[in-house]
Amino acid sequence: MPKRDHGTGGVGALVLLVLASLALITLDARNSSPVDPVRDAVGTAVGPVEAGAATAVRPFKEVARSLGSNRDLRHDVATLEAQNSDLRSQLATTSTDRNRLAEYDGLVRTARDTGYALVPARVVGIGPAQSFTRAVTIDAGTDAGVKPDSTVVNADGLVGRVVRASRSTATVLLIVDSDSVVGGRLGSTLKIGFIEGRGAVGGKARLDLDLVDDAATPARKDVVVSWGSGTGGPYVAGIPIGRIESVYSTPQQLSKQAVIDPFVDFSALDLVGVVVPRGTHGDRKLIHADGEIK
Amino acid sequence: MILLRGLALTGLVVVAVVLQTAVLGQVAVDGVAPDVALVLVIAAALVRGPEFGACVGFLAGLLVDLAPPADHLVGRWALALVVVGFLAGRLRHEAGSPVGAVLAVAAGSFIGTSIFALSGLVLHDRAMPVGAMGQVILLGVFLDVVIAALLLPGLLPLFRRLSPPQAIL
Numbered sequence A: 001m002p003k004r005d006h007g008t009g010g011v012g013a014l015v016l017l018v019l020a021s022l023a024l025i026t027l028d029a030r031n032s033s034p035v036d037p038v039r040d041a042v043g044t045a046v047g048p049v050e051a052g053a054a055t056a057v058r059p060f061k062e063v064a065r066s067l068g069s070n071r072d073l074r075h076d077v078a079t080l081e082a083q084n085s086d087l088r089s090q091l092a093t094t095s096t097d098r099n100r101l102a103e104y105d106g107l108v109r110t111a112r113d114t115g116y117a118l119v120p121a122r123v124v125g126i127g128p129a130q131s132f133t134r135a136v137t138i139d140a141g142t143d144a145g146v147k148p149d150s151t152v153v154n155a156d157g158l159v160g161r162v163v164r165a166s167r168s169t170a171t172v173l174l175i176v177d178s179d180s181v182v183g184g185r186l187g188s189t190l191k192i193g194f195i196e197g198r199g200a201v202g203g204k205a206r207l208d209l210d211l212v213d214d215a216a217t218p219a220r221k222d223v224v225v226s227w228g229s230g231t232g233g234p235y236v237a238g239i240p241i242g243r244i245e246s247v248y249s250t251p252q253q254l255s256k257q258a259v260i261d262p263f264v265d266f267s268a269l270d271l272v273g274v275v276v277p278r279g280t281h282g283d284r285k286l287i288h289a290d291g292e293i294k
Numbered sequence B: 001m002i003l004l005r006g007l008a009l010t011g012l013v014v015v016a017v018v019l020q021t022a023v024l025g026q027v028a029v030d031g032v033a034p035d036v037a038l039v040l041v042i043a044a045a046l047v048r049g050p051e052f053g054a055c056v057g058f059l060a061g062l063l064v065d066l067a068p069p070a071d072h073l074v075g076r077w078a079l080a081l082v083v084v085g086f087l088a089g090r091l092r093h094e095a096g097s098p099v100g101a102v103l104a105v106a107a108g109s110f111i112g113t114s115i116f117a118l119s120g121l122v123l124h125d126r127a128m129p130v131g132a133m134g135q136v137i138l139l140g141v142f143l144d145v146v147i148a149a150l151l152l153p154g155l156l157p158l159f160r161r162l163s164p165p166q167a168i169l
Helices: A011-029 A036-066 A070-093 A096-100 A102-114 B002-027 B036-048 B050-066 B076-090 B098-123 B130-162
Strands: A117-126 A135-138 A151-153 A158-165 A170-174 A181-186 A192-197 A207-211 A223-226 A240-248 A257-262 A271-276
Touching: A011 B050, A011 B076, A011 B098, A036 A117, A036 A135, A036 A158, A036 B002, A036 B050, A102 A117, A102 A271, A117 B002, A135 A158, A181 A240, A207 A240, B002 B036, B002 B050, B002 B130, B036 B050, B036 B076, B036 B098, B036 B130, B050 B076, B076 B098, B098 B130
Parallel strands: none
Antiparallel strands: A117 A135, A117 A271, A135 A170, A151 A158, A151 A271, A158 A170, A181 A192, A181 A223, A192 A207, A207 A257, A223 A240, A240 A257
């Protein structure tokens, strides 16, 4: 390669900046990271901008989503037909008040089924897969009563947990992230195990279940719910996670491994609910366990 | 003037990162979104050379590391984009044509995401099986080329206008 650049050609800058990056990585790798306040500050500044941009493009997103492949569309038709009949029956039985809040119905149902109070929030930022982190930004933060280690759910099931919260936004680590571990319980036998993400989203998103009891064999189609670590822990108990798709065992491991197909579609996340203690006061109304919104 | 240029550059980087997470993240293919910050760094480096490219790479990488919903160790994207900015800057005479610039983006995307993935493997931070990461990297290269073909015709003249007359940093 001909070298036409003058002098060192920026090698000095390269070395300096690479060393600066390495220093930052080392600083952030410590347990009480000194970078966290900076992260908070950037989150507080950039979060609202992300929320604004996401709100602005939301109508266009729906158009983009409708340009799916033929197979996706056929699947969508089936889902929509099912949803339609569902909604029709709801329409006949629920009050007009509830109809106005049709979008929140799923969350209300989740709150009622699980008995927790939820802060409604929308997903405003999605981390690219190139960062190999499956995390999203939601538009509710400490002002709404959201704290780190809160459970995040949607109408279908468990979404993830809050890892960090700024004033108006929070970062949610999805359960499909490769660093995420959730305590799970089999619906039929109540056996417990650990559920790990694989890092993929979309149709290929799968979770791995590793049961604590070596002798137990999970049944196919069995539903897995969260095991829960009390109200203060990162995951509350009894939230549906997914259905067991296949079971296998390897010679290296004594226990049976199972693959879980999650209920939540992580590539189409929008409205979610953050589990908060009852009586939390914030900048928006809470969805309570009795289905009330106040 | 220098202050003004610095502000304009910082503004561009912020717009790129917000565009990436809030807008393009919504239309991602299997979670892989076009990397606008990377295209911006390469455009800057192709116009202004390795030193400037590495600096913009550091700035952009740092913001990608810090802006929500990033949850990896801060400094990993900065490291990757510093190297990408430097290498793209060294190519500025070879990649003068539009096709050359798009090829530089393809190479930069591959190298940048690979450095990020490798740093994850070394640091045990968000490491996935190598095969899965390879798929993500290749899909990323494709999407980055597409977005570069759209953005470079606007970005390259913009950086030429932003550069001082003698083009020395």
